[in-house]
Amino acid sequence: MRIGELSRETGVSVASIKYYLREGLLPAGELTSPNQARYGDAHVRRLRLIRALIDVGGLSVAGTRDVLAAVDTEDVPLHHVLGRTQAALMGEVAGDGAKRSSTRTSVTEDETADRAAKLLDAVVARHGWRVGADNPGRRAAIEVLATSERLGSEVLSTLLETYVEMLEPLAAAEVGNVVARGGREDVVEGAVVGTVLGAGLIAALRTMAHESASTALATGPAEAPPGG
């Protein structure tokens, strides 16, 4: 297909496609004349992935290039590609990460954060989670738990165990669903959409579930749903 058709097929503007070609994110098409190139399904898949990384994930061009390089290097196990994608989404990739380094150091320098880290690591270890010490979510969780303690609130530390118990099957379902897509590009695209939009969906559903739970407490339990 020509560039105009590629644009219609993917919903990405011709100007953006040309930009991705110049930046080397999208491989060149097959030249059919000095001024015209032909594109195929591989370009459609790659454009969908680029759009997920940049538009949904908010990655920079440098961060996107890093993830694509991992996708394209067949030696890199899919598991590591997903890890690199996750790090990029949390702004930990070279070029995006520099501005966060001060926050990162502060975590280890604070007594409250130290206690939060110990609490978190103990709960996670008890549940057999296999998570590296540099997982970007671990740092974020420590920050939140420390903030909560500084506010004098014990709500989150009380609920931590419950959260860990309930997020384990949820994350397993998510990873299983995404990995089942097969192709490396499709898996990474699904991981980006699932991670970013999934976080928004979970937050929104949690707000609905709070209203439902509060209603049940105030007015007594609902009738059992059919089949439930």
Added chain:
Amino acid sequence: MRIGELSRETGVSVASIKYYLREGLLPAGELTSPNQARYGDAHVRRLRLIRALIDVGGLSVAGTRDVLAAVDTEDVPLHHVLGRTQAALMGEVAGDGAKRSSTRTSVTEDETADRAAKLLDAVVARHGWRVGADNPGRRAAIEVLATSERLGSEVLSTLLETYVEMLEPLAAAEVGNVVARGGREDVVEGAVVGTVLGAGLIAALRTMAHESASTALATGPAEAPPGG
């Protein structure tokens, strides 16, 4: 206690305390001389709640005043106070909400959003959730599901049922924990901290759980944790 002691006790600056007094968020202390007032435990509790609403929840002074009015009107059932707090946190309170009204209308005007709403309502009804049509999370969930469909991704619609199943006990645990705090001010303070910081903690733990689940898929299941 004097205003300086109230400041030390709560970690809120004297300037902020004076501002809250002027804005009527914090009731005046008992005058002990024309220029001096004495404050008590009620002021400490109220300041903690104000700080949660403004600093953690990001509410405006108007939004804070609205929630405090509901807290102070004993006729308003706690369940409704929590609903109003939730709406304020989602920016739906008068004064904060105006700028969102265009987003809100767009939801109903779009065919994709219409399909997303039907899907969401069907899943939620099947699980017996009792949620008003104007729940702010419902609108947000519809937006996310519609965005996901526009991207051509079916990851989230596939996972929706799983999310609903897993968030139900999680939200029930959260609401139960917060309501058990007893006093209306403490309950609302816990709801704000739990809602806002809890969302951050859940997102962070989900990132950790993804790494753990991906590791398990790549390397086989871990040994069962002790007692698990």
